[in-house]
Amino acid sequence: MTDPSPPRAARLLLRTLLPGHLHDSLAGDLEERFRAHAAHDLRAARRAYWRDATSPTLLALRRESRGMHLPPGSPPDAGPGDGMARSLASDLKFALRTLRKSPGFTAVAVLSLALGIGPNTAIFSLVNAVLFQEWGVEEPEMLIDIYGLTDDGSHFFNSYRNFELIEEGASDVFEGVANYSFLSVRMEGASGQTEVVLGEMVSGGYFDVMGVDAALGRVLVPDDDAEGAGRPVVVLGHHYWQTRYGSDPSIVGREIRMNGRPYTVVGVAPESFRGRFSPAVGADFWVPLQTYPHIDPPKLTRGDFTISGRVRDGVEPGQAIAAVETLAAREDAERQARNPERRSRFRLGAVQLSEVRLHPDADRLVTAMAALLLVSVALVLIVACVNLAGFLLSRAAERRKEMAVRVAMGAGRRAIVRQLIVESMVVATLGGVLGLALGQLAVRALMSIEPPLPVPVEIEVGLDARVLFFTAGTAMVAALVFGLAPALESTRAPVAATLRDEAGSSGGRRKVGVRGVLVASQMALSTVLLFGAVLFVRSLEAAGEMDLGFATRTAAVVDVETGPAEFQPEEQASYNDALMRRLQAQAAITGVAFTNRMPLDLGTRNIAFDVPGVDPPPNANRWVLEVARVTEEYFDAMGIELLDGRVFWEADRMGSDEVAVISQAGANRFWPGESAVGRTLLPNPDGSDAITIVGVVDNAKIWSLGESPRPYLYRPMAQASAPQAFTVVATGNLPPGELAALVRTEALTVDDRVFMADVGTMDDHLGYVFFLPRMAAAMLSLVGVLALVLACIGLYGMVAYSVSRRTREMGIRLALGADRARVVGMVLKGGGALIATGAAVGIAGSIGLGSALGTTSFLLGVAALDPLSLLAAPLLLATVAVLATYLPARRASRVDPVRALRTE
Template identity: 35%
Template sequence: FLSWSRTGQGEMIQGQLVSGNFFSLLGVKAAFGRTFFPEEDQTPGAHPVVILSYRFWRQRFSGSPELLGTPLTLNGQKFTVIGVAPEKFTSLLAGIAPDVWLPLVMAPQITGDSELLANRGSHWLFAVGRLKHGVGLLRARADADLLALQISQAHPDDHQKLGAAVFRATLVPGPYRGYVGAFTGLLMIVVALILAIAGVNAANFLLAQTVDRRREMVIRYALGANRARLMRQTLVESVLLALLSGAAGLVLAFWTVPLLLQLKPPTVPIRLDVPADYRVFGFTFLVSLLAGLLLGMVPAWRGTKLNLTQTLKDEGRSGGRGRARLSRFLVAGQIALCLTLLACGGLCLRSLHNAQSIDPGFETRQRLSATVDVQTLNYSKSQAKAVFSSWIERVRALPGVESVGLASHLPLETTSMGLAISIPGYEPPRGQDEIGIAVADVSSDYFKAMGIPVLKGREFTRQDSEGSQLVVIINEAMAERFWPGRDPTGLSFTIGDLASGQRYRIVGVVKTGRYQTLSENPQPFMYRSILQHYHPKATLIAHTSGSPLSLLAAVRRELQTLDPNLVLIQLSTLEQHLAFALFPARTTGILLGVFGLLALVLSVIGLSGVVTHSVSQRTHEIGIRMALGAQRQEILRLVMKQAMEITLAGWLLGLGFALGLTRFLSSLLYGIQPTDRLTFTAASLLLIVVAALASYIPARRATKVDPLVALRYE
């Protein structure tokens, strides 16, 4: 993140430090101006130049070409604008679209860390390369591993266990590709199931239509039309129906995509762009065309198996038992797919409820957080401490603020710190070289502001500052693991090895919380005093007596009163912060829940349509039964029995499908098994009850058939 000021008030934008050959390596040319020269990436601080993204240039400077050659102030440093990137170029990672690109050698000036480029132990860059002709990914990985080994041997003090991970340069980086692929793959499977359910409805409609037109087809066949020509007519109708449905789906997608993007929490700094380009139109057209051909083939084949004598004798009113069996089979499959989606949706919704019920270990109501990085303005350590102290006091003085704390980072953030510790008398388990403990640096009143109860000892105070005894507060899980059955307050351990590390005294024990994910098991965690460990980037937490939303603007204003160029990286309530951790569960639950209900509606329509058509085909039979004394309740049971037989067959088939598919959801579920009986029972009951209600309407209509009219119809 970079601080940029144009109107006297700071604003946070995203920047990326790149080498001089970054754009040329990717084959990217500037839309206006130029990209970096190789010499602009040689001498640190010598070439303060910047390239703007096309979107940033259009939105902030109205696309003015006169901007080239003018200065732009970033993190208090002046940079000369030399070019604008192409409109569609958003760098290498999907969703992470930088506003500006800067030469890599300008990192010390941007970050204020003069040792950033010289520190061999700092691993904050990733390399992008182009493979030689004939060289594969496996060879590249082997070469990278060899290079990492050579560096480790040449600099053993800085790189004891240096390794290399090589992936293909894709918009989704290698380490995350599996997660994204699993999620998108699951969505594609769900969408395919919805398409299959809708397709069954279309196939049954076309099948019923061809049966009703059998007399017409027989006459045309008798007049010389061959079977291929009759099939072609049905296929053309099927494809046209599918293409029209695909077009309607595109229109609906344009309306719903903005709603889907709203699922992204506002605290996530990712830009999601879903353009409607030729790929979307082409994919939709191909899927619609294939669906039309596949779904039309069955009705076309069945509807053109003609028996002239029998069809003319029946006058086209009966489609035969074969057609009825096929329709029932299709609807049973439809119900099976519906149960699968209902079970998946039910599991994800219950998982979301469980996730929302998980105690994160801190209070979220009436809390707000604000993060600032004074490093963006190259503050000195003393300046930064003065700003943080003044900011805390000014926010604490605001009406409605109960308590205020400061932390290096919040729980459930993507940012985390871990340190190796040594405990006298404790040996790590076999195969484990050291004890690694996650850590956060916090201020006095942090635990009060976060609502984290102190179980033993005390909180940090202002006396726990530089020059005083190094102190630490641990969580209950850490106390139970390393000092079971004892009160650890007053005891000491070393961060680092026992011989050369820093010794810390435990002054308190707090409640265990969730630090990385909501689904994690209780983990040891420790807190250090932020007054003893400087952080240029820190998060302020405030506990308010009323709604924290009403104080967000005031917190920002108090910071910019101290320095108008200081910019908040994030400003939100802790409830919004928690929403980020719930993002996967919420997205999966909402999408699968909606798809499950959509599948239920489509299946009900299909079942109702088949029962209605069956009743119309059996009008004569029903009339005879009623003429012979059958009661209306008997007719109702007759029709309902047929519908429930189809439903139960689909339910049995779907039970197997659902048990197989839901196992793939296990990594997305919180506090619930993928074979949860209650969820499967609820999904089954919902399906059966709704199917019975949908069948009751045509069944009741069958009881109102007039026997005289039915016999006259014959």
């Protein structure tokens, strides 16, 4: 125990807490006691020291010591803790006083900054919610997601067979494997109302593999998923439990109804785990796979599963990924051996969950979108900061005399710079707080726009530490970077000359250079932003005018689900027939059709077949086309044009020849230059049940607006068993909304047990297709306009200021007999050069942006280098800039020369 000393941190605390002159003697007292104490019990001594160092009486001591007279012989007050804190406090006080003295400057500066920071906070909050949230699982780097790989290498879902394959074949690397799929159900709420919610059906080991425990009750266990397991059980999502059941803990053990069936609630998931759809969009429930047939019988055979494996202790994630790939290769070889004719490959893709944000394939697009938004708002912030810098520069110039006086009085340069930095920090803080508030308002406004998806999606966008940190960081960096330069600049002036007024106006000359750069860069930045906004608005317009291949305005679109009624197949058929007859009998309805797949509805149904005389595509054994079942009047009701042959008629029934109508793109692919009518498709390898093409129709957009025409097949609904869920398309001489209501009433009249999730118009149906372009256009327009407003304020302020600084010069010129128009012209020429430079750089930047965007799929039907978009923005800005130069210049030129000469 050689010479123990008191705890360092506690000593440091004392040092910062105590005024210098007291610190020494008090710390000495404490140390003396500590040493006496430490001789027999070091730990107790340390504890005692800590107690003394954190005693609240020290704060009282600090207060008490103010105004205390210093004993003779005590050193001047230079304690490190005290000096810094106290002068910072006085700097702060002084800064607040100066800012209060010029409320106009303060308001404009703070507002500029807030307008710059607000959008950044908003967009960052969004991006944060979508991209930066944790999955809430245990050790995501040890969780491997497994996807089926398609021929083009994209990550697709798995079949149930893949799950069995991995569970059996990779147990040496995985301690557990889970299989799950996303689904939506009709959930009956506490008060009997029904809503569609999103959830997951999961294999028994799911929660164990995720490493998630229940917040309440229990999670699902393998027994729940065992074949013939007793009553169907469900685990509710935390958010759903909170919002729909008011966090009522008695929910566990209660029965709720999903798709009309009773489920017993066994638990509630923790708040941190929101399922595997996305960290931002939470699952509202989890049900075991085996009870899934209760919800939606025909789907268990479907291949829309995602598989996750938990890597065993001592196994590297990379080994597990390799094991999955080896397994897939072996399976592929086996399948090849069984069927040498086979051309498609079986491949699996495995990814560590910690590497995935949403989905391996979507991540890049989503990240690109996020980056685009972040960059554009960052540009707005830069424009705002340039404003701030401009204001600070002007102010610094105005205050040069004040600074010179302070330097002359003995203030160090460091003190003055610190003072100015504190001032801009205060502005930044105010701007940051206001910006945060604006940003949160913007987020709330954005969130109130419901994305038109089949399932209501609630994204939780919160104000978390990351957002706060981001905002504070942005504000502070803005203040430091843009406040420091003017601060340094203002202290550089020669003191004596400034005081004698000699540098009064001519010294401003050199700084016009800095200000000029600022003006030009604002021009350039806002040109680029406006160009981007115009591009997206035009893209939205183009999307609206795009020919979708079907009529978009007039029809009513109603989704009818008969699942809850639990019809037997014959009942189902008679319900569908009865509904069709009733609708056809309505005078207001002129055309009505049913289909199991609407264009642009995010769904997918495929059929595989051989085409006699046409080779299958490379890497595949057979052709696969997307297909929709439709009733006879479908093409009429949808406004899809018949190009060749016929559409379906009543004779196309069960038992008659199988027929199909193909899209023009399909006909062109299989039989280019020839008629498709009368050709056959062979859905069965043995050639039975051949489908005859009876007609060719115009192409319609199926997946997205940007797609090129797709081969697509239509088959008569009457040649398959009656569907339990279908869409009614109706046209007539009523507004579409009323038509939709009519369809709904009729559907319930036939049987009131059916469910209609979506009752609306074709426009509603297409809402989601236009949602993203609409959002992008709206956001970027807002950003562009904001940048323009900021640029105008800044431009005007800066130009007007530098013109007014030249009042004296103009006065001299006028007094010497210069022509008024020439003086104005001289000023205009100076400003014009800056504006032209800015615009030129801006246009160059826009071309860069345009060609960068051109390589992405963000824009629809607009050439990325659209000349109109390119010129509109700079012209607008140039007009503002010219006005900003001309008006003050004219005013300055009207000034009485004598008075002008007197101005400082």
